[in-house]
Amino acid sequence: MRVLVTGGSGFIGSHVIDKLGEAGHVARNFDIVESPHHAPGSVDTYLGDLADVAALTDALRDCDAVIHLAAVADVGQVVLDPVFNDTVNVRGTLNVLEAARAVGGVRVLYGSTIWVYHGLTGETVDETTPLTLPAHIYTASKLAGEMYCSSYAELFDVPYTILRFGIPYGPRARPAAVVPAFVRKALAGEPLTVAGAGEQCRRFVYVEDLADGIVAALDPAAVNDIFNLVGDVDTSILEIASVVREIVGDVDIVHTEARAGDFSGAEASGAKALAVLGWAPRTPFAEGVRRYIAWLKDAAGEARAPQLD
Template sequence: MRIAVTGGCGFIGSHVVDHLIAAGHDVLAVDTTDKYLNPDAEHARLDILDLGALTAALAGSEVVYHLAAMADVEQVSADPVRAVRTNIDGTEAVLEAARRSGLSRTVLASTVWVYGAALTDGQIDGGEQELDEHVPIELEHSGHLYVATKLAAEMLVHSYRELYGQHFTILRYGIPYGPRMRDELVVARFVQAALTGRPITIAGDGRQSRNFVYVEDLADAHVRALSPAAEDQTFALEGSAAVSVRDIADTVDALLGPVTIEHIDGRKADYAGRRISSAQAKRLLGWSPSTNFTAGVRQYADWYRAAVGSAAGA
C-alpha cells in the first residue's frame, strides 16, 4: 500500500515511517525538513498549508497519516496564531487534499490531553473514573490552547466523515518519549541534564503523572491502525503505568546519577493526568505497550549519547 505521512521526518513521524516501511508499504514522507528521513521513503518537501502542492503530493496514495503539528505546548502558548494555523488549518488542508486525491482514509494524531476536558462522574469505587474514547467532552473546559486545537482537529475529521464520507482513524497519544524526541520534552531534559552534570528542574511538586508511551510502541500502533477494524474509530494509546515527574527524576538518577533536583513554579493549564483506558486498542488492534519506562529511558540515553558523539565527530 502507498501511504503518506505528514511530519514524516519528525520525532514520532519518522518512527511511523520506519515501521510502515518495515511492514512492506511504500511511504511518502511529507515534511519541510529531511532531519530523520528514512532513505527508503520518498520525500515531498512542502508546507501542508499549500493545498495545491499537498493535493498533488498525495495523489496515488491510499492513506495519509497526519502527524505534522505544533506540539510544544510552550510554543503554542507563545504563538497562538501560528498554532491555530498549523494544527487546525493544517488539518483542514490535509483532509481536503485527501478528499480531492481520493484517499480511502486519514489517520489523525491527537492527544490524551483532550481528556482534561472530559465530563465524568468523578470517583468510582474510591478511585478516579477510568476514561475511554466515548466519554463526553466539555468544550468550556478545554483549558490549554493546544488541547483546543486538537479537539478542533478531531471535530473536522468527524465533519468530513459526515459531509463527504471520508473515513478516518483518530489516535490519541499518551505522552511519547524515546529516540529523536525534542530536547524540550521532560524525559529528554532530565536525561540530558544528568549526562552534562546539570541539576534536574521539576515544575511544581512533581506529583503530576503521565502514562508515558515509548515511541516504538506508538509507531507499532500506527501500522495496526491500517486494519479495517480501525476505520472511523478513535483509540487512546496510553502507556501501561502512570509515571510521576518525580518518578522520572528518580529513574534518571538511578540510571545516570547521582543528580541534583530543584523545584520551580508549575506551568499554567498543565495537563494533570487522568486514568485512561487503552482497552479498545487492545480489543480491536491487538495493541498494548510492551516497553517498560526504565528500559525506554535507557534506550533514549544510549541513542542520545551516540547522536552527540556522532555530531562531535562530524
C-alpha cells in the same frame, strides 16, 4: 499499502516511517524539511507546506491512507503564536482532509492527543467519555482537527481514524520535553528540578511502541473510530527523575513550586486499542529511557557534541 506521513521528518513521524517499512508498507514523507533521521534519498519525500492543498493532493495521489502528524506540537510555541498554531494545526488538518476528498478513497489517520481529556475527573476516561471545552489553545486546535475528521466522513465520505496519543518519549525526542530535559541535566551533573512533590503523573508511551500502534490502526477495523494509544502505567515526575538518576548517575533531585498548566487529566484507558487493534505498549519506562540515552550518546558522538563527551 502506500501511506503518506505528514510530519514524517519529526519525532513521532520519523518512527512511523520506519515502522511502516518494517510492516511491509510503502511510506512517503510530506514535510517542510528533509528528515534528519533518515539517510538522504532513503525515503520517498515530498517537501511541502500543509498550507498548500495542491501539494498535499499531489503527494496523496497514489496513496491508500495518510497519517497526519505535521503540526505545531510544542505547547510552549503554541502559546507564543496562537494564530500561527491555528494556521498549521487547524487549517493544515482541514487541508489534509480536502486533499483526501479530492483524491478519493484515502483514509485520514489523525494524530491527536490525550490532552483532550484534560480536566476530566473520574478514575479513567476512554474514547466514549464526553469531552469538555478545552482549556488550552493546543488542545482546542487538536480537537478542531478531530471535529473536522468526523464532519468530513459524515458529509464527504472521507474515512478517518482519530488516534489520541499519550505523552511520547524516546529516541529523536525534542529537547524541550520532560525526559530529555532531565537527561540533559543529569548528564551535565546538574540537579533535577521537580515541581511540587513531583506526584503529577503522565501516561508516557515509548515512541517506537506508539509508532507500532499508529501502523496497527491502518487495520480496516479502525475506520471512522477513535483510539487512545497510551502507556499502561502512570509515571510520576518524581519517578522519571529517579529513573534518570539511576541510569545516568548520582545527581540531586530538587523540589520547586508547583507549575500551572501541567497535564492533569484522568487516566486514559488503552483497552480499546488492545481489543480492536491488538496493540499495547511493550517497553518498560526505564528501558525506554535507557534507549533514549543510548541514542542521544550515539547522536552526540556523530555530531561530536561537547556536552556529552
